[in-house]
Amino acid sequence: MSLWVDLHRPRSLDDLHYHQDLSARLRALASSDDFPHMLFYGPSGAGKKTRIACTLKELFGKGAERIKIDQRVFLTPSKRKLDVNIVQSNFHIEITPSEVGNYDRVVIQEILKEIAQTQQVDVSARHRFKVVVINEADTLTRDAQAALRRTMEKYMSNMRIILCANSTSKLIAPIKSRCLLIRVAAPTETEMKLVLDFVAKRQGFGIDPEAAQEIVQDSGGNLRKAILVFEALKMQSPSLTGPLSIAKPDWETYCHKVADMIIQEQSPERVMQVRAKLYELLSHCIPPTIILKTIADRVVDKVDESLKADIMHWAAIYEVRMRVGNKKIFHLEAWVIKVMSLYKHFCFDIDMDAFD
Amino acid sequence: MSFFQQHSTKTSRKHVQDPALQPWVEKYRPKTIDDVSAQEHTVAVLRRTLTSTNLPHMLFYGPPGTGKTSTILALARQLFGPENFRSRVLELNASDERGISIVREKIKNFARQTPRAAQPHVTEDGISYPCPPYKIIILDEADSMTQDAQAALRRIMETYARITRFCLVCNYVTRIIEPLASRCSKFRFKPLDSSSTSLRLHQISSLENIPISTSVIETLINVSQGDLRRSITYLQSASRLSHSTNPPTEITSRDIQEIAGIVPDDVINDFATVLGVDIVVGSGMQTDSKGRAPGFDGVRSKVRELVREGYSASQILSQLHDLIIEHPTLAAHRKAQCALSFAEADKALCDGADEELWILEAALQVYKALA
Ligand SMILES: Nc1ncnc2c1ncn2[C@@H]1O[C@H](COP(=O)(O)OP(=O)(O)O)[C@@H](O)[C@H]1O
Ligand SMILES: [Mg+2]
Numbered sequence: 001m002s003l004w005v006d007l008h009r010p011r012s013l014d015d016l017h018y019h020q021d022l023s024a025r026l027r028a029l030a031s032s033d034d035f036p037h038m039l040f041y042g043p044s045g046a047g048k049k050t051r052i053a054c055t056l057k058e059l060f061g062k063g064a065e066r067i068k069i070d071q072r073v074f075l076t077p078s079k080r081k082l083d084v085n086i087v088q089s090n091f092h093i094e095i096t097p098s099e100v101g102n103y104d105r106v107v108i109q110e111i112l113k114e115i116a117q118t119q120q121v122d123v124s125a126r127h128r129f130k131v132v133v134i135n136e137a138d139t140l141t142r143d144a145q146a147a148l149r150r151t152m153e154k155y156m157s158n159m160r161i162i163l164c165a166n167s168t169s170k171l172i173a174p175i176k177s178r179c180l181l182i183r184v185a186a187p188t189e190t191e192m193k194l195v196l197d198f199v200a201k202r203q204g205f206g207i208d209p210e211a212a213q214e215i216v217q218d219s220g221g222n223l224r225k226a227i228l229v230f231e232a233l234k235m236q237s238p239s240l241t242g243p244l245s246i247a248k249p250d251w252e253t254y255c256h257k258v259a260d261m262i263i264q265e266q267s268p269e270r271v272m273q274v275r276a277k278l279y280e281l282l283s284h285c286i287p288p289t290i291i292l293k294t295i296a297d298r299v300v301d302k303v304d305e306s307l308k309a310d311i312m313h314w315a316a317i318y319e320v321r322m323r324v325g326n327k328k329i330f331h332l333e334a335w336v337i338k339v340m341s342l343y344k345h346f347c348f349d350i351d352m353d354a355f356d
Numbered sequence: 357m358s359f360f361q362q363h364s365t366k367t368s369r370k371h372v373q374d375p376a377l378q379p380w381v382e383k384y385r386p387k388t389i390d391d392v393s394a395q396e397h398t399v400a401v402l403r404r405t406l407t408s409t410n411l412p413h414m415l416f417y418g419p420p421g422t423g424k425t426s427t428i429l430a431l432a433r434q435l436f437g438p439e440n441f442r443s444r445v446l447e448l449n450a451s452d453e454r455g456i457s458i459v460r461e462k463i464k465n466f467a468r469q470t471p472r473a474a475q476p477h478v479t480e481d482g483i484s485y486p487c488p489p490y491k492i493i494i495l496d497e498a499d500s501m502t503q504d505a506q507a508a509l510r511r512i513m514e515t516y517a518r519i520t521r522f523c524l525v526c527n528y529v530t531r532i533i534e535p536l537a538s539r540c541s542k543f544r545f546k547p548l549d550s551s552s553t554s555l556r557l558h559q560i561s562s563l564e565n566i567p568i569s570t571s572v573i574e575t576l577i578n579v580s581q582g583d584l585r586r587s588i589t590y591l592q593s594a595s596r597l598s599h600s601t602n603p604p605t606e607i608t609s610r611d612i613q614e615i616a617g618i619v620p621d622d623v624i625n626d627f628a629t630v631l632g633v634d635i636v637v638g639s640g641m642q643t644d645s646k647g648r649a650p651g652f653d654g655v656r657s658k659v660r661e662l663v664r665e666g667y668s669a670s671q672i673l674s675q676l677h678d679l680i681i682e683h684p685t686l687a688a689h690r691k692a693q694c695a696l697s698f699a700e701a702d703k704a705l706c707d708g709a710d711e712e713l714w715i716l717e718a719a720l721q722v723y724k725a726l727a
Contacts, residue, residue, distance in 0.1 A: 028600025036379070036593060041617075042666030077455050109453065146500040150425075150449035156379055167711055168617055169670040174420045177586040180593045181617045186664040221664040289710050300652065308652040309720040316717035320709040 004231045005224055008199045011065070013054045016047070017198065018191040019184065026051070026182075030058040033127060037152055039137070039163040039176065042184035045222030048164050051184060052133060055162075060091040060126055067094075074100075074107050082107065090122055092131040098139040105144040108134070112148070116155030129160050137163035138170040145172045152178045186221030189213075195223060196230055203234075208241045218246045251286045252294060259298035266340035271333070278332050288328040292319055292335065299339060307346055314338045380592045381585050384560055386426045388434055393584075394552035395423055398543045402431055409488045413513060413522045415537055417529040418545025421585030424525045425496055427545075432492050437485035440474045444487075450497035459508040467493060467516040491520045498524040499531035506533045513539055547582020557587060566595045568607055575609040579616040590615050619667045624675045630658045631719055632726035633680060648726075655723055659716045669711035673701055673718055680722065690725050697721035 010016045013023045013030075029035055040048045056064040067089045074082040082103055087094040095111060097104035115130050134140070140148075152161060152175070161179075168176055187195070193212045200207040207230075215233070219226035232247075234240050248256075258277050261270060281291050296315040300308040318335040322328050386392045389399050389406075398416075405411045416424040429447070436444045446466045448454055471491050478484040495501070495509075513522055513536070524540060526532060548556075554573050561568045568591070580587035593615045594607045613620065625635045632648040649655050662672060677698045681691055701718040705711065 025597055025600055029596060032596070032599075034596060036589075036596065041668070043664055046666065077453065077457070143500065146450040146497060150496060153379070153382065156382065167666075168668040169705055169711060170708065173583075176617070177421065177580075177583060177589055180589075180596075181615055183614070183617065183666045185666045220660075289713075293710065293713065305651050309724065312652075312713070312720060313717055316704065316709070316713045319713050320704045320707050323708045 003228065004199055004203065005227045008202050008227075009050055010054060011057065013051075013058050016051065016054060017195050018047075018187045019051075022051075022182070022184070023054075026055050027058055029180075030055055035059065035127070035129070035160055036180040037156075037161045037163075037178055038182055039165065039168065039171070039179040040182045040184055041165045041168050043186050043221060044166060045219070045224040045226075046184045046186045047223060048184045049135070052162055052164060056089075056092055056131060056133075059131070060089075063122075063125075064089050064091050066090070074103070074110055076103050076106050086111075091125065091127075092133060094133040094135065096135040097144060098136050102141060104141055105147050108140075108144050109147050112151050112155070112159065112161075115159050116151065117158070119158060129156075129158055131160050131162055133162045133164065135164050138165040138167055140171075142172065145175055149174045149178070187223055189216050192216045192219070192221075192223055192226055196226065199227060199230065211240050211244055214244050214246065251281060251284060251291075254281060255291060255294040256298050259295045259302070262295075262299060262336060262339055263302050263343065266344040271337055271340065274336050275329070275333055278329060278336075282328060288322055288332060289319055292322070292332060296335075303343065304346065307342060310342055311339055314342075379589070380560060380564070381588050384556075384563075384588065386423065386430050389427060389430050392423045392427050392430065393556055394548045395427065395545055398427065398545065401541075401543070402427070405431070406434060406486060409486075411488065411490065411492075411521045412541040413517070413539050414524070415529065415532065415540035415542045416523065416525045416545060417527065417532075417542065419527060419547050419583060421580070421583035422545040422547060423584070424545050428492075428494050428496075428523045428525060432494070435485065435492075436474070436487055437477070437479065437483070440472075440485070440487060443472050444474075444491045445494065446491070447494040447496060449495075450500040454495070454501050454505055456502070456505045456508050459505045459512070463493060463509070464512050466491070467512050467520040469519075471519055489519070492523060493520060494523045494525065496525045497527075499526035499528050503533055506536055510535050510539075548584050549582070550577050553577050553580070553582070553584060553587055556584060557591060560588065560591065564595065566598075566607070571609050572607050572612060575612045579612060579618060586616075617668060617671055619672055619675055623662070623665070623667070624672070624679060627658060627662060627672070627719075628676060628679055630654060631723045633683065633722075634685065636684060649723070652720070655719050656716060659712065659719055662715065663712050669715050670702070670705050672715060673698060673705075676718075676722070686726075693725035694722050697725070 013027050016023050040052055042048055053064075067087055070086045070088065072084050072086050074084060076082060080103075082100055084095070084100055084107055093111065093115065095107065097108060100107050112132060115132055119128065148161070163171070163175075163179065165171065168181065193209070193216055196207055196212045196215065211233075215226050215230050218229065229246060233244060254277065258274055258281075261274055261277070264270075278291065282288065292315055296311060300311050303311065314335055318331045318338075321334075322331040325331060389402050392399055414428075416428060418424060432445045433441060446463070448463070452458075469491070471489055474487045476484065476486045498506075509522070512520075522540070524532060524536065529537060529542065554577060557568070557573055557576060572594075576587040576590055580590065590612055594611045597611060597615075598604045598607050610620070629635050629647060630649045649658065677695075680686065680694050683691070697718050700721075701714045704714050704717075
């Protein structure tokens with residue numbers, strides 16, 4: 001059985017619950033042949049992918065929903081074989097370049113050339129271009145982005161590109177300047193509550209406003225998360241009235257434990273214990289940035305105002321170091337030591353003052 | 357020979373696009389070198405090559421959207437005419453595979469072929485094409501070629517110089533290896549000045565029959581900073597959106613900003629106020645913010661709010677930077693303090709850092725500097 005998030009996902013622009021003016025614009029653009037390359041950007045769970053799927057349907061009708069998944073093999077210049085899953089309909093093709101890591105340029109080049117050089121065979125198609133959707137476009141390597149530039153100009157008659165990204169910061173300017181930028185902000189709390197209401201109705205019950213409020217607040221603007229939590233809670237306790245206890249995911253609780261350990265004791269032994277826990281988190285594939293941010297957020301909630309900015313400063317510094325460096329654990333650990341030292345100095349100074 | 361066959365099937369499949377649906381950057385791409393705006397020096401030099409049989413190897417460099425690709429394509433077309441274009445010109449860009457093996461095979465093969473004889477001729481519509489006895493290889497976006505591939509070009513450039521001229525096109529001249537660069541005449545393309553941009557935009561809008569105000573043109577010039585491709589694309593997007601309602605709405609400066617991903621002024625002002633910047637609001641406009649945040653939590657929740665709105669970190673920081681640096685009353689030493697932290701944040705973001713962490717970091721530094 002499908003999850004509610006999938007089951008009640010809007011299928012057409014008319015069904016979308018919020019950002020109505022944006023939907024109207026997309027509808028108008030889709031109805032003209034003069035459809036531009038687009039870049040959808042915004043935070044996770046704001047509904048970018050759903051909106052893209054709705055736009056495709058608006059462009060091509062139901063056919064865009066009939067998708068198949070193909071295994072394709074690509075050859076790198078050094079003749080290595082890459083197996084890639086490609087999602088496609090008769091009208092569009094969808095790729096997630098991060099799946100092929102550093103070889104994304106090869107895959108993008110091949111696919112774009114292929115699409116650009118074949119014409120739509122379906123005579124009943126509403127548009128003669130095909131759309132290439134590139135997910136997680138902010139993870140595209142520079143090389144792959146460079147490969148997109150001139151292609152986007154040259155093959156405009158047969159192809160449109162829709163990029164989907166969390167932010168535009170990591171895309172090179174020549175790409176941004178070739179796209180219509182579509183910002184998809186997270187829904188407001190009111191909008192999210194409306195969606196929860198809608199989902200509840202479709203499932204045949206009502207949702208207590210207080211409960212809805214709590215779920216929405218917990219979700220931080222991520223609608224997918226809100227609906228997932230809503231479904232999980234409803235399964236646990238069918239009555240679902242506030243106040244709720246929204247269970248945190250295990251890794252989050254674990255991160256909080258680590259934060260508490262840092263504040264309880266600052267010693268070389270404690271560093272070792274924390275280190276073991278960090279390893280545990282990493283081995284469960286929790287992204288190191290998320291680990292760092294979650295622990296840092298918890299730590300600053302528990303320390304004196306005068307320390308907060310410093311702790312965040314070092315979190316920011318070590319987060320970049322993690323990206324540029326190789327060993328995530330080194331930098332996580334270094335940050336922990338830094339925080340312990342800051343905290344200890346702080347307590348020590350207070351103690352000294354007390355003696356005066 | 358296989359290369360030519362492949363090439364011709366490729367182009368035969370390509371179909372002509374209805375000009376009404378063409379992207380304006382293509383539709384209004386200069387057709388001749390005289391049609392290129394604002395690059396007078398380059399155009400003057402190139403114009404002479406139209407009447408002589410000589411052309412040096414060339415290196416075009418400069419920021420995006422300044423006419424580099426357009427200029428070389430126009431020149432090639434004016435030299436050879438549509439009929440000989442395909443046999444005399446090879447255009448490769450970053451979307452083509454251009455590793456060392458391609459340089460050794462495809463590029464070399466093309467370079468060494470003696471150009472098919474073609475006479476200077478005048479077409480029916482009275483345009484004359486000199487058809488000089490050489491071919492041109494255009495390596496667009498050459499800065500994305502590896503050093504090895506560039507090195508492999510050296511010999512080819514020298515060996516076949518008599519029958520093949522190269523034109524390398526790139527944004528950063530420093531990314532082209534010295535032995536290549538030194539073999540070329542260099543042409544720098546400048547960002548377009550405001551009046552050239554304005555003129556071009558006015559021409560397009562009148563040809564497309566869309567009314568635009570001077571303030572919209574000004575906004576376009578501001579956001580695109582000398583990149584004509586950007587301003588033309590934004591204008592077309594704005595016009596698409598304005599025609600999406602019936603009757604069409606008027607294009608506003610705010611439309612342009614939204615399309616360009618610019619954060620609205622009131623959002624930035626609000627953010628700055630939370631960080632302790634005094635906002636001098638002109639024209640009686642009132643921000644609804646509550647002044648400087650009382651502490652860390654206030655700053656953090658404001659940052660989270662911005663992130664939820666989806667604005668990009670680099671955009672927010674660059675606008676905040678401008679606001680602070682150009683602030684009329686803020687003390688210089690405070691500005692300097694802020695400038696340091698913006699520089700740190702920019703570098704971090706380029707290294708792929710987490711956006712939320714670094715907006716927060718920059719915000720906290722500014723907050724501290726203004727305490
Ligand atoms: N100097 C210029 N004169 C006229 N149009 C220009 C000029 N520079 C850029 N453009 C416009 O911008 C588009 C992109 O220009 P292009 O030559 O591809 O830039 P690049 O320098 O990035 O190669 C062109 O299609 C044209 O419409
Ligand atoms: Mg170019």
